[in-house]
């Protein structure tokens with residue numbers, strides 16, 4: 001049985017955004033059942049947990065004594081089991097992987113720079129930093145939009161692990177591309193997938209059940 005770690009509690013603004021959502025979504029796409037191991041405050045620092053997640057973060061994927069951290073690595077590992085996330089054709093598969101890395105490495109850091117400024121609201125340095133952080137994130141988002149063009153998904157007609165990861169990154173701060181109808185349609189198309197809705201419902205249910 002697959003188990004993934006998630007937090008028992010996070011503040012309201014983070015509910016629906018915690019990165020175990022990506023793994024739940026991938027598992028839902030390929031139809032693999034899973035259980036969750038919910039961590040209470042402080043449990044992520046226990047030596048046993050640090051042994052499988054050096055940074056004390058979620059998610060961790062566990063199956064038959066095998067443990068894996070980093071949501072990108074986990075989504076790719078799950079994708080190995082089904083063409084629904086990673087196409088069999090080697091080049092299409094490499095492109096899906098490319099888009100997953102683009103989401104995590106070329107887009108997410110810049111969206112997160114903007115997102116984390118909210119924790120310093122009112123501080124002079126944060127007020128000064130915000131316009132340039134927003135401008136840089138929007139430059140990357142414009143590049144993404146251009147590459148997407150009129151295709152339904154990043155690599156064409158087929159949804160892949162790259163789209164799954166990109167959608168989870170984009171939905172962190174959709175206000176950053178509010179004027180880009182193409183990116184908004186793309187994000188809506190990804191999030192309309194029943195597997196995403198099931199994953200989101202499951203994350204929210206775990207928070208309710210743990211309360």
Ligand SMILES: N[C@@H](CCC(=O)N[C@@H](CS)C(=O)NCC(=O)O)C(=O)O
Nearest residue numbers: 017018019056057058059070071072
């Ligand atoms: N690069 C990691 C990031 C994981 C991550 O940031 N997890 C957050 C929840 S969304 C977390 O555990 N935060 C608590 C912490 O960093 O101490 C991944 O993608 O798995």
